[in-house]
Amino acid sequence: MQLRNRMKLELLSLPENVRLARVAVAAFASEIDYNVNDLEEIKVAVSEAVSNAIIHGYQQKPDGVVKLTASLFADALEIIIEDQGKGIKELEKALETNSSSDPERMGLGFVFMRSFMDEVELTSAPGEGTTVKMSKKLPGEAQAET
C-alpha cells in the first residue's frame, strides 16, 4: 500500500496529552477529505486509545511513553497507539463492554473505537504493553464499497 504521509509522536502518559494526541491526529487527518463528523469520530477513537494507555497501561503513572503513529495510505488512514505498560492478560475479555477495571469507565473505549473506525486490532502481552492499530477508509474508498 502506498504511503502518502506519516506523523509520529511520543507523549508522556499525562492526562493533558490525551487532548494533544486527538488534536494532532485531527490536524493530520484534516488534509484528507473527511467531513466534520468523520474527524470527530477519529478524535474520539484516538482519545479512547490514549486514555486506555494512560489508565490501564501505565496505571496513571506520569512517566510512561505513549507512541502514536498516523499514516496516510492511498485508501485509508491508519493510527497506531502503543504503550509499554502493564499489558492485558485476557484480550477477549478486555474487548467486552463493562470489562473495565475502573467502575466508572464501563469498558466503553473499545466500543467507540470499533464503532468509529473501520478496523481495530489489539495486540498485548502482560508486562510488555499494548498496541492498538486502527484504520478508517478515506471518504471516496468508503463510498466505493457501499
Added chain:
Amino acid sequence: MDLELKKMGSVLAVRVGGEFDLQAVDYCRQEIDQKIRAEGFKDILFDLERVTFIDSSGLGVILGRYRKAREKEGKVAISNNSSRVAKILELSGITRLIPVYPSTSQALKYLARGVG
C-alpha cells in the same frame, strides 16, 4: 473544561463546558462529590449543552454519579442539544439509564416529578 455547580431547588445542576475527557474527570468528580456531601443533594442534572467533546472518561463521571444517586434513591437527568454529544450518549447505552432532554427546564421538570 469549565465546571459550574449550581443549586436549583433541591437539584444539583452540574454545568460542564468544553472538553470532558480524562484531564477533566478527577477535578469534576471531586468537586461534584464534595458538593453533594456538603449539601446533601439527591438529584443531579448534568447540563452538557456547552460540551464540545466527550469520551468514555466524561461519561464515566456521569455514570458514577448516577450510581451514587441511585443508592440514595435520587435521580439523574442530562440536558443536551448537541448532535455530536447525543451520538456518544446513544452509543454508550447511558441513555437507557439516564433520560436526556433537549433543555435544562425539561430535565428539571423530570427531576421535580419525584420517583418514576
